[in-house]
Amino acid sequence: MAFSIYDFTSFTQSVDKFLYDSLSPFWALIVEMTIIGLLVLVFYALVGLFLVYAERKVCAFMQNRVGPNRVGPYGIVQTIADLFKLLMKELIYIKNADKLLFNIAPFIVIIASFMAIAAIPFAKGLHAIDFDIGILYVIAVSSLGVVGILLAGWSSNNKYSLIGAMRSGAQIVSYELSVGLSLLTIIILAGTMQFSAIVAGQENGWFIFKGHIPAFIAFIVFLIASTAETNRGPFDLAEAESELTAGFHTEYSGIKFAFFFLAEYMNMFIVASIAATVFLGGWMPFHVGGWEGFNRVMDFIPPVFWYFGKTAFVIFMMMWFKWTFPRLRIDQLLNLEWKYLLPINLVNILVMAFVVLMGWHF
Amino acid sequence: MKEKILSLVPGAEFQENKQYVTFIIPSDKMRDLAMKLKNETEFSFDYLFCLTGVDMLKYLEVVYHLESTIHKHELVLKVRTAERENTSVDTVCDIWKTAEFHEREIYDLLGIKFNHHPDMRRIFLDDDWKGHPLRKDYVDEVNIVEL
């Protein structure tokens, strides 16, 4: 394969061999887990910082203004400054709140998004865990975030936080259905749930082109449903500033608020990377089946760039939504899911199954 | 129209040379006249576009500016009260709903109470404010600076 020059498998295997040779198997495992944990942590923090900055700049350009440009050249250091400010803020404790739940809630949200990142492939072999039920794992783990939100709303001992958390909870639980079903459509096309196999299967064309109509519909539905899942964009009623409350994270201050904030951006990143992997080919360059010369040229761009480029494209679309559309009301939101997206999804699955059976895909 | 109103309310007094047709109505006849003015088709004064209170030193006055959206004629009615303290006039807020807020304002600033008003309390000033600022004899050392 032409892109074997960018293959990380040999690198990771050599590190693995080195560790297992030098230490006992138990300690080697511990060291490996620590290394991966640290890498994921650092990656998480860096991507989070970058995304906050990107959002502020993108939204500023759409609104005909400039965005942060004082702190550092082009305002690059702005997010780090904000992080310092949040770290040094006073943590306000509520008297009648349930202390254990109040403190745990932000961590649960972060843990859920960590676990989801672990399963996504960044390049061939650059993969924390490679389950053969990869997609199922990611969907299951990202549902854990709801628990954190509901706990936050409940333990704040505040009527408005509770209302906001219930609204968020209802919204997320409903839209998970759509997310799962639209991913199911692609699983039917790919025939496997393992992430590396899905990406490998897109070698001669991304799934969104291979599966034409049903895959395209599934992509649109996935985009809408995942924007609603992460409480972003036109579906952010629960934390809207010009409505009555600030939602489930009203009572949080300082670093705990920073966690919720960061988790929202990281969820957006995860959802975008799932979309990029499953629909747009992950780290696979843009190949057209049969055009060998073209494919060789495309292979020169490293897969990591392809991956981040596609994810950035999807993230840009999500930011575009948020700054263009007004907000939906909660009943209209749930209406949209149960009366429109769910039936469309079900019909789409049938169509895709039919297409695969008859072999009408590329 | 002037004759019709004079016939309806014998005690009405017509004022000459005003911008609109103006009548002074005794305060006990005001409410009935208002009902008739709204409901009878030849009048159909359905739009109360201004409700003012004036402090003429000898008496207090409530001025109603009415217009009909169907016939396009205008009318001004004035109601004078006899005393300055503890006066009251009948409300018209069930006839023209805009009067609800305007009458609260007149009570707040001039001290004219309106009978049968659903919510007779001050609208701009605090509930426990003493005095009625728009009166000519209102003195307030703290808040008003005399030049």
Add this chain to the structure above:
Amino acid sequence: MKEVINLPVKNIEEEEYHINMGPQHPSTHGVLRLVISLQGEIVKNLKPHCGYIHRGIEKMCEKDTYPQIIHLTDRLDYLSAHINNHAVCLLVEKALEVEVPERVKYLRTILDELNRIASHQLWWCSFGMDMGGLTCFFYGLRDREHILDIFEESFGSRLLHSYYTPGGLLQDVHPNFQKRVKDFIKYFRKKIKDYDDILTGNIILQERTKGIGLLTKEEAISYGVTGPSGRASGFACDVRKHHPYGMYSKVEFNEILFHEGDTFARYMVRMHEMRESMKIIEQLIDDIPAGNHTAKMKAIIKLPAGEYYQRVEAARGEFGVYVVSDGNKSPYRMKFRSPNFSNLSALDHISREGKIADLVAIGGSLDYVIPDIDR
């Protein structure tokens, strides 16, 4: 955060609770306190508490001379400052039977209409922001800057001008005025299509505003709701058409009437009114006659004894000035009939049985400015 205040309310049911949309809130556009009585998410009752910005303007007018009162009228509904000034000037001129030069009439009408466009632009951007489309805020303000620059060039201030004076204008407009207004009209005609693209045709906005906050024509007349909100319910109340002043009797424009009376109708009326204002300006801008910018007035203005009333069409409704004069240089009693006061009295009625999110939409569409309510 907003706390819950327990007020003694007459008919309180078991599950009702009160919420304070307090004086500081991003979507009440000013210092207005609404005590909302809710059952779940449905609004059962709404009591506005005004008076946070009551400055006693009517009492102050009794001590000021008429040219000084112009400065006070600016501060009532500051977004249609010119139009408020116009009312007092017309009243004084009619009482003294002074004929203002044609140039003054043309300029006053053009400036009124520019002010109306600016006010509607600000309404549009804050309405979009309340609905959640934050980008609209910046687009509206960006275009309003053009009008404010024109104002600043001619009379030095952007918002509170006090430019009209009984008898004419304080000083003549800048020589660039005509050209800049023409450029602005050309520019804004293109931009208003953007406004329609981003908000009017948006299905989310239409779902959130159609059928919300219904106000029938009889209720509008009874509550005295005038201006764009009244015309959206079918109440033909445009003072420019029915009691014309300035140059309005000589220009052609439509009175925009919708009959549904919901939030979307109030939105559409204002969008169309912006276009009508541009039409009026286009008809007048080329023919401004040369002449004096003011008529000859005495130094001290004393109105003859009597009562006078003048109505004009402000951006939000019918603005009226009622003066009782006893022959002095200050009025004996001056009353401002403010359009927002009457519009607010209808808020309770039309927001019942709706949700809280709808209340934000309704408040945005009624477009009240609190200093006008409190005077």
